[in-house]
Amino acid sequence: MTDDxxxxxxxxxxxxxxxxxxxxxxxxxxxxxxxxxxxxxxNVTSTCARVITCPIxxxxxxxxxxxxxxNNMFIxxxxxxxxxxxxxxxxxxxxxxxxxxxxSYLFKCSPPxxxxxxxxxxxxxxxxxxxxxxxxxxxxxxxxxxRQFTVCLMPLNLxxxxxxxxxxxxxxxxxxxxxxxxxxxxxxxxxVNKVLNYYAKRDIVDVIQWPIPLDNREIHYFxxxxxxxxxxxxxxxxxxxxxxxxxxxxxxxxxxxxxxWHDFVKNKSEDIAGYIFRCTFFRKEWxxxxxxxxxxxxxxxxxxxxxxxxxxxxxxxxxxxxSKYFARTSTVESLxxxxxxxxxxxxxxxxxxxxHHYRNWSNFKPQEKVHDDIVLQKYGKQLLKxxxxxxxxxxxxxxxx
Numbered sequence: 373m374t375d376d377x378x379x380x381x382x383x384x385x386x387x388x389x390x391x392x393x394x395x396x397x398x399x400x401x402x403x404x405x406x407x408x409x410x411x412x413x414x415n416v417t418s419t420c421a422r423v424i425t426c427p428i429x430x431x432x433x434x435x436x437x438x439x440x441x442x443n444n445m446f447i448x449x450x451x452x453x454x455x456x457x458x459x460x461x462x463x464x465x466x467x468x469x470x471x472x473x474x475x476s477y478l479f480k481c482s483p484p485x486x487x488x489x490x491x492x493x494x495x496x497x498x499x500x501x502x503x504x505x506x507x508x509x510x511x512x513x514x515x516x517x518x519r520q521f522t523v524c525l526m527p528l529n530l531x532x533x534x535x536x537x538x539x540x541x542x543x544x545x546x547x548x549x550x551x552x553x554x555x556x557x558x559x560x561x562x563x564v565n566k567v568l569n570y571y572a573k574r575d576i577v578d579v580i581q582w583p584i585p586l587d588n589r590e591i592h593y594f595x596x597x598x599x600x601x602x603x604x605x606x607x608x609x610x611x612x613x614x615x616x617x618x619x620x621x622x623x624x625x626x627x628x629x630x631x632x633w634h635d636f637v638k639n640k641s642e643d644i645a646g647y648i649f650r651c652t653f654f655r656k657e658w659x660x661x662x663x664x665x666x667x668x669x670x671x672x673x674x675x676x677x678x679x680x681x682x683x684x685x686x687x688x689x690x691x692x693x694x695s696k697y698f699a700r701t702s703t704v705e706s707l708x709x710x711x712x713x714x715x716x717x718x719x720x721x722x723x724x725x726x727x728h729h730y731r732n733w734s735n736f737k738p739q740e741k742v743h744d745d746i747v748l749q750k751y752g753k754q755l756l757k758x759x760x761x762x763x764x765x766x767x768x769x770x771x772x773x
Contacts, residue, residue, distance in 0.1 A: 434581035437504045439494045440465070446585060447479070448598065450492045450506040451605040455513055457486030461494060461506065462602045464584070464591055474591040476598035478706060511608040513702065519551035521633055521698070522611035524603035526556070526618055527582045527594040533561035533773035534619075536675045541619050542571060543758045544678060547751050548623065549633030550615065554603045556582040558594045563770045570766060580606075600707040607701060613637070614699045616707065617727075621696060622678065623649050624747060625725045631750065633698070636725060645703035646712030649720050651694035651727040658683040658741055665748065667756045674759050675771060677730045679748055683741035684728070691719045696727055 436446045447463035461479040483489050488510060493502030523545055542553060555568060555577055571577035580602070584595045591598075604614055615633075617623065625636055637647075660682045671679040689695070692711045699712045706713060720726075728747065747755075763769075 434583070436464075436583060436585050437493075437506070438585070439463075439503060440496060443585070445494065445496075447494055447506060448584075449602050449606070450508045451511050451608075452483075452488040452508050453511050453605075453608075454488070458482045459489065459492055459508060460601075460605055461492060462598055462605070463494070464586065464595060464598055474586055476591070476595055476601065478601055509606070511605055514609050514612075517612045518610045520612045520637075521549050521615055522552045522554060522603075522607045522613070523550045523615040523617055524554045524556075524600060526596045527558040527584070527599055528555065528560045528564065529558040529594050531559050531561050532564055534771075535561075535563045535567045535769060536771040537619055537677075538564060538567055539759055539762050540674070540676050540678065540755075541617075541622075542576070543762060544622055544747075544751060544755055545617070546576070547632075547754055547758070548625070552611065553577045554580060554606065556580045556599045556603075558582045558584060561773045563773055566766065566769045570762075596709060597707075600709070604699070604701065604704060604707055611701055614701055614704075614707070616696050616699070616709070618696075618729075620677075620730045621651075622728045622747075623696060623698075623725055624728050626723055626746065628750065630724070637698070642700070642702075643716060644718045645700045645715035646717035647698040647720050648691050648695050648711065648717050649697065649725055649727050650691060650722050651689045651696070651729050652684045652687065652722075653733065654681050654684045654728055654730045654744075655739075655741075656681060656730060656732040663745065663748075665752070667753070670756050670760060674763060676755065676759060678728070679752055679755065681730060682743055682745040682748070684744055685739045686742055687739065688722055688726070694727070694729065 436448050439445050439447055444466035445463065446465075447461050450459060450461045452459050459481050461481075463477050463479060464474045465477045467473050467475050479494055481492075489508055491505040492508055493505045495502050542550075545553070553571070553576060557568070557579055560568070568577060568579050572579055582594070582599065584591070584598075586595065588594065600616060607614060613633075615623065623633070625631065625633070630636060654677075656677065658681060660680065663682055668679075695710045697710075697712050697717075699707060700715075703715055704712055705715075711717070
């Protein structure tokens with residue numbers, strides 16, 4: 373183990389480069405890659421003259437590690453990409469523009485001989501002893517994937533308590549084609565934790581604790597961009613596609629005969645690494661009293677917004693603005709919130725599929741309403757049945773706190 377640790381320590385000092393994921397001035401900006409941007413520019417390819425005793429203590433899963441002085445750099449997870457023989461470390465680093473302003477980072481390094489190290493860390497100068505080390509997870513090329521679609525959810529935060537929203541989101545996405553959900557948990561209320569435990573026991577959800585030591589004033593939305601990178605590399609072996617959605621968003625196939633995401637990607641070329649979907653807003657303040665159906669009271673009981681709001685704006689947002697996507701894990705090396713950068717992507721026409729984004733725009737500029745009850749038509753009965761069954765299995769759990 374000691375030899376592996378020391379080898380990994382040398383690995384991170386050799387050919388170290390870092391990928392700047394997002395500067396957050398423009399959320400759609402393509403990542404800028406700075407090759408050979410090293411923390412120590414003085415003879416970084418050599419080994420140390422003295423023996424370095426690396427810490428035997430490794431960071432537990434779901435822990436952010438401070439590796440920079442003055443709280444200016446943190447790392448969360450590490451992955452070995454067998455195809456390219458390099459290590460990727462997911463973290464966050466001070467941007468240097470103003471104090472307490474951070475960006476999500478991918479740190480990339482090439483281990484000696486291309487061999488996978490067992491542990492890695494990041495230091496600011498050659499031969500510095502790292503405070504803690506990360507266990508490296510393999511991302512070997514998949515011979516065949518265990519699942520086709522894995523959905524990555526932005527970090528739950530601020531003691532999130534809307535369990536009814538989470539259940540609807542999971543159950544509708546399962547009907548659409550989601551095979552697994554990666555839910556990052558910065559903070560959530562007890563009722564939501566019970567829902568997460570219920571789905572985790574059924575192997576539908578993996579919960580990744582995300583106690584990021586930064587707030588929204590310091591990094592964009594609790595490190596959402598870093599979360600996307602972790603989700604991508606965490607699933608490269610297991611899932612053909614990563615799906616990026618928020619809790620109030622659903623990627624809905626539009627033709628009546630096109631039911632699922634699996635139907636959508638069937639016979640698609642593997643040359644396409646990402647599918648980008650346009651967004652329209654279903655405004656929550658537009659109450660639909662004229663539409664009635666036999667199970668409407670059940671929908672109201674469980675606050676199913678997708679079965680109670682049937683009006684969206686005429687406006688469709690442009691691609692890469694409010695967009696979300698499917699990303700092919702075998703090809704993609706980094707993700708942004710609204711796009712899949714540096715790879716071949718396809719802009720999906722809104723007649724085939726688009727994002728239904730349910731949002732309250734009170735006091736927003738009025739717009740003409742477009743009637744759209746396609747979710748009720750295609751998925752309504754099964755969604756009501758599945759949601760009701762879920763809540764039957766969660767007796768005493770509050771829909772909201």
